[in-house]
Amino acid sequence: MAFLHKEFLHVFRDKRTLLVMFGLPIAQILIFGFALTNEVKNARLLIVSPVQDTESKKLIEKIDASSYFTVTHIVPTRQNLEHYFRNNEAQCALILPDDFSASGVSPSQVQIVADATDPNFAKTVVFYLSAILGEFQQQSQPAQSIPMAIKTEVRMLYNPSLMGAMNFVPGVIALIMMIVCTTLTSISIVREKETGTMETLLVSPLKPFLLIISKAIPYTVLSLVNLSFILLLSNLVLDVPIRGSILLLLFECLLYIIACLALGLMISNIASSQAVAMMISMAGILLPTLLLTGFLFPLENMPWIFQWLSNVVPARWFFIIVKSIMLKGVGLEDVWLETTVLIGMTVFLLAVSLKRFKIRLE
Amino acid sequence: MRILLFILRKEFIQIFRDRMMLPMLLLMPLMQLLILPFAADMDVRHLKIIIVDNDHSPVSKSLISKFTASDLFEIYAISGSYNEALKLIETDKADIILQIPHGFERNLIREGSEKVAITADAINGVKAGLGTSYLNAIIQNFNQDIALEWSNATSLTPPLDVRYSFWYNPYLRYKNFIVPAILVLLVTVISGFVSALNIVSEKEKGTIEQINVTPIKKWEFIIGKVLPFWLIGIFDFSLGLLIMYYVYGIQIVGSLSTLYLFAIVYITGILGFGLLISTVSHTQQQSMFVAFFFIMIFILMSGMFTNVESMPPWAHTISSLIPVTHFMHAVRAIVLKGSVFLDLWVDMVYILCFDVVAIAAAVINYHKTV
Numbered sequence: 001m002a003f004l005h006k007e008f009l010h011v012f013r014d015k016r017t018l019l020v021m022f023g024l025p026i027a028q029i030l031i032f033g034f035a036l037t038n039e040v041k042n043a044r045l046l047i048v049s050p051v052q053d054t055e056s057k058k059l060i061e062k063i064d065a066s067s068y069f070t071v072t073h074i075v076p077t078r079q080n081l082e083h084y085f086r087n088n089e090a091q092c093a094l095i096l097p098d099d100f101s102a103s104g105v106s107p108s109q110v111q112i113v114a115d116a117t118d119p120n121f122a123k124t125v126v127f128y129l130s131a132i133l134g135e136f137q138q139q140s141q142p143a144q145s146i147p148m149a150i151k152t153e154v155r156m157l158y159n160p161s162l163m164g165a166m167n168f169v170p171g172v173i174a175l176i177m178m179i180v181c182t183t184l185t186s187i188s189i190v191r192e193k194e195t196g197t198m199e200t201l202l203v204s205p206l207k208p209f210l211l212i213i214s215k216a217i218p219y220t221v222l223s224l225v226n227l228s229f230i231l232l233l234s235n236l237v238l239d240v241p242i243r244g245s246i247l248l249l250l251f252e253c254l255l256y257i258i259a260c261l262a263l264g265l266m267i268s269n270i271a272s273s274q275a276v277a278m279m280i281s282m283a284g285i286l287l288p289t290l291l292l293t294g295f296l297f298p299l300e301n302m303p304w305i306f307q308w309l310s311n312v313v314p315a316r317w318f319f320i321i322v323k324s325i326m327l328k329g330v331g332l333e334d335v336w337l338e339t340t341v342l343i344g345m346t347v348f349l350l351a352v353s354l355k356r357f358k359i360r361l362e
Numbered sequence: 363m364r365i366l367l368f369i370l371r372k373e374f375i376q377i378f379r380d381r382m383m384l385p386m387l388l389l390m391p392l393m394q395l396l397i398l399p400f401a402a403d404m405d406v407r408h409l410k411i412i413i414v415d416n417d418h419s420p421v422s423k424s425l426i427s428k429f430t431a432s433d434l435f436e437i438y439a440i441s442g443s444y445n446e447a448l449k450l451i452e453t454d455k456a457d458i459i460l461q462i463p464h465g466f467e468r469n470l471i472r473e474g475s476e477k478v479a480i481t482a483d484a485i486n487g488v489k490a491g492l493g494t495s496y497l498n499a500i501i502q503n504f505n506q507d508i509a510l511e512w513s514n515a516t517s518l519t520p521p522l523d524v525r526y527s528f529w530y531n532p533y534l535r536y537k538n539f540i541v542p543a544i545l546v547l548l549v550t551v552i553s554g555f556v557s558a559l560n561i562v563s564e565k566e567k568g569t570i571e572q573i574n575v576t577p578i579k580k581w582e583f584i585i586g587k588v589l590p591f592w593l594i595g596i597f598d599f600s601l602g603l604l605i606m607y608y609v610y611g612i613q614i615v616g617s618l619s620t621l622y623l624f625a626i627v628y629i630t631g632i633l634g635f636g637l638l639i640s641t642v643s644h645t646q647q648q649s650m651f652v653a654f655f656f657i658m659i660f661i662l663m664s665g666m667f668t669n670v671e672s673m674p675p676w677a678h679t680i681s682s683l684i685p686v687t688h689f690m691h692a693v694r695a696i697v698l699k700g701s702v703f704l705d706l707w708v709d710m711v712y713i714l715c716f717d718v719v720a721i722a723a724a725v726i727n728y729h730k731t732v
Binding site: 014017020021023024027028031032034040041042043044085086087088091108109110111112113114115116117118119120121122123124126127128130131133134149150151152153154155156157158159160166167187274275278282291292296297298300301302303306320323324327328330334 | 400404451452454470477480481484494495504509527530531538647663669671672691694695700701702706
């Protein structure tokens with residue numbers, strides 16, 4: 001108990017680190033939730049319209065009314081078009097011909113130019129703009145309907161408004177717990193080594209196993225508090241639902257926390273100084289967690305070697321589990337494979353790190 | 363001046379002697395530029411689609427064949443029931459379902475229209491948005507083909523002939539978008555945060571006391587600390603430009619001198635920011651976490667991956683106050699679009715303002731006492 005008390009004091013005394021530990025999730029959740037949208041809104045559109053007749057005016061009005069585009073310039077010729085793109089006053093352009101008409105017998109040729117510096121943005125813009133054009137054409141010739149029209153009915157599962165936050169919240173959980181449990185734990189053990197207090201602890205009547213436990217408990221508590229904090233914040237502020245069972249979610253989180261703690265213990269076995277421990281956990285643990293989990297970048301686009309490597313990152317499996325339970329509302333029967341992998345990893349990490357934990361210092 | 367030279371000599375000796383420092387300053391940028399662009403690929407392709415065909419007619423079969431031809435979609439399964447397909451979405455095996463109803467062909471011919479249902483796993487918004495748009499485009503294309511084929515084509519108004527062109531990146535290569543951004547990030551990390559760590563480590567070891575008691579003036583110490591990292595920052599930036607050209611084949615369309623002008627002004631400001639971090643933290647661990655916090659926010663808010671204009675107004679304001687946003691925009695515009703200085707002067711003003719504020723705050727905050 002006394003040891004536990006000591007460890008808690010260590011954790012709560014470093015105010016700055018604590019501040020970052022809680023500030024980071026808040027900032028991330030807020031940014032992910034509100035600032036990062038993958039939707040296209042208010043894209044700056046330039047329209048080249050040589051003739052200003054009622055039909056082209058109607059089209060321009062229709063485009064401007066949609067939330068996707070803001071018509072910033074209407075110019076008569078396509079001269080200087082590049083100038084508008086270069087100083088970023090326009091992100092896309094619609095070029096209408098001299099004799100624009102949507103209802104005539106011969107089809108008008110219109111041209112869409114998109115700034116493809118950001119390819120996904122450009123693609124989305126082109127899709128939206130052509131959809132608006134198609135709709136405009138149908139409206140201007142109501143009498144004639146296209147035979148054999150295949151209509152589509154789109155249903156967006158789990159996230160109808162395409163919020164970016166949905167994908168990120170489980171990722172943030174995985175990342176924060178990794179930082180708290182792995183990085184902080186390893187640094188705290190190595191610090192005892194560095195300052196020489198480890199020796200004192202090892203000669204005390206406390207069993208090494210209990211020593212590790214008392215090191216681990218404060219960080220477990222800290223990450224559980226952090227977890228509930230993230231869940232509350234994302235639920236209340238962002239309306240990210242928790243559809244599955246909370247108990248199951250907690251169980252999986254505990255499993256992941258144990259895996260992270262074991263990883264931290266392993267790092268502390270290898271590292272000789274705080275700086276080294278920090279480097280290992282940043283470069284060896286945090287970076288792969290950020291890159292290879294699939295919450296920032298889609299795994300399926302990566303070269304096969306990265307995809308293969310991602311299999312050994314615990315966060316990757318944990319991310320799928322949390323996503324499925326929280327957002328899809330599935331039960332254990334659908335995530336048993338991922339859970340088994342995670343259990344296997346945890347047991348392996350624990351076994352290796354406990355076996356290598358030296359009870360004597362050289 | 364002579365004193366300054368001594369400090370500089372000391373700093374360079376320290377940097378070159380430190381076994382960790384040099385690899386960090388030279389190898390890390392190389393690794394980042396060679397690895398990150400392959401991982402940070404947000405292009406949407408190879409979407410796994412399940413087709414639930416309840417019709418089994420020639421028309422539905424030829425619609426399905428459109429998907430086998432496209433490299434955007436990968437047919438994961440052609441399933442008999444919707445529930446089965448939904449299960450595959452739930453377990454993360456597939457991304458999107460196309461459901462063709464029973465009597466699809468018959469209704470198309472008799473009634474003149476029929477609906478197909480698209481169901482997408484929308485947890486990843488980019489994927490779902492672009493995926494359904496692709497799917498719609500393929501279906502519309504198919505629709506035009508069969509409409510022309512089955513009806514007497516002459517009585518129809520042909521659809522508008524819409525042509526696209528993608529400027530500055532005609533093949534829509536995602537790497538052209540992301541590599542310049544990674545270069546910016548790298549310069550930021552190297553010159554801003556490594557310099558912060560360097561000063562804090564001097565605090566931790568206590569050697570800063572020794573410097574404080576010497577007659578070295580405040581500005582001499584600051585310049586002596588900052589100049590080596592300034593040079594390293596410029597060096598890494600140049601190295602990055604070379605990698606960009608030789609490895610990724612991205613040619614710099616605009617002028618190299620404008621690019622360097624921006625880099626020089628930007629690196630100066632970021633160094634000031636690093637100095638500021640070092641004056642407020644006591645241990646390396648603290649400055650590391652503070653730095654990590656800011657890097658995270660910079661990455662997310664600077665428009666590295668997402669379009670800044672789509673952000674809500676308050677986020678847009680924050681984003682425009684971050685110097686990374688402006689440097690990133692300038693680098694992308696110069697490298698890809700060939701923008702000239704006059705197109706980018708607003709960004710320059712923002713970066714200059716940041717320079718003044720960061721350096722002033724750092725100098726005021728730095729005391730020669732403990």
